[in-house]
Amino acid sequence: MFTKIKISYLVSGISFLAIAYIGGRYLLWRQEAFAFLLVTYLIVVIGIRLDEMSGRLNEIQALLTQLQERRTRQ
Numbered sequence: 654m655f656t657k658i659k660i661s662y663l664v665s666g667i668s669f670l671a672i673a674y675i676g677g678r679y680l681l682w683r684q685e686a687f688a689f690l691l692v693t694y695l696i697v698v699i700g701i702r703l704d705e706m707s708g709r710l711n712e713i714q715a716l717l718t719q720l721q722e723r724r725t726r727q
Contacts, residue, residue, distance in 0.1 A: 661701050662698070662701060665694070665697050665698065665701065666694075669690065669693075669694045669697075672690060673687065673690055676690070
């Protein structure tokens with residue numbers, strides 16, 4: 654799971670850097686466009702982080718239900 658998350662950070666970072674390079678070099682973007690791109694990147698990174706936290710919470714919940722089932726069997 655952790656390698657999947659690290660790869661998603663890497664892919665999103667590289668793609669946003671490529672977009673920024675193309676926008677600055679060929680499309681002659683100004684500061685406002687780069688600011689919008691940065692905000693968009695931060696939203697994507699926050700989404701990836703929330704997805705990671707959700708996965709961890711699901712794992713913890715599964716462990717807690719297993720522990721509860723063990724206690725009820727005894």
